[in-house]
Amino acid sequence: MEITYAKQFLKDLASIPSARRKQIELFVFEKLPSLSTISEIGKAEKMHGYDGYFKIRFGEYRLGFYSAGKGIELRRVLHRKEIYRYYP
Numbered sequence: 001m002e003i004t005y006a007k008q009f010l011k012d013l014a015s016i017p018s019a020r021r022k023q024i025e026l027f028v029f030e031k032l033p034s035l036s037t038i039s040e041i042g043k044a045e046k047m048h049g050y051d052g053y054f055k056i057r058f059g060e061y062r063l064g065f066y067s068a069g070k071g072i073e074l075r076r077v078l079h080r081k082e083i084y085r086y087y088p
Contacts, residue, residue, distance in 0.1 A: 001070060001071065003071065003074065004072075006074060006076075009075055023059075038067055053065075062080055062083040064077070066088070
């Protein structure tokens, strides 16, 4: 599975508190590249009303990504109160 990272995703990730950021970085940079399909992610949920858009919960933070074909693009990672305002 090909993974791309949006600039805004990397900026969002840098602004998250370090304890939660480590958990997200471990998933995004180590676990996610080893998977071959979205169904292997397990905790990914489709976003209602948007085809190809998904979210993953990390405590009070949400990671938003878009799936197109065999690749995914990680777009945003924000607090749960903000994610639905800015994503998708």
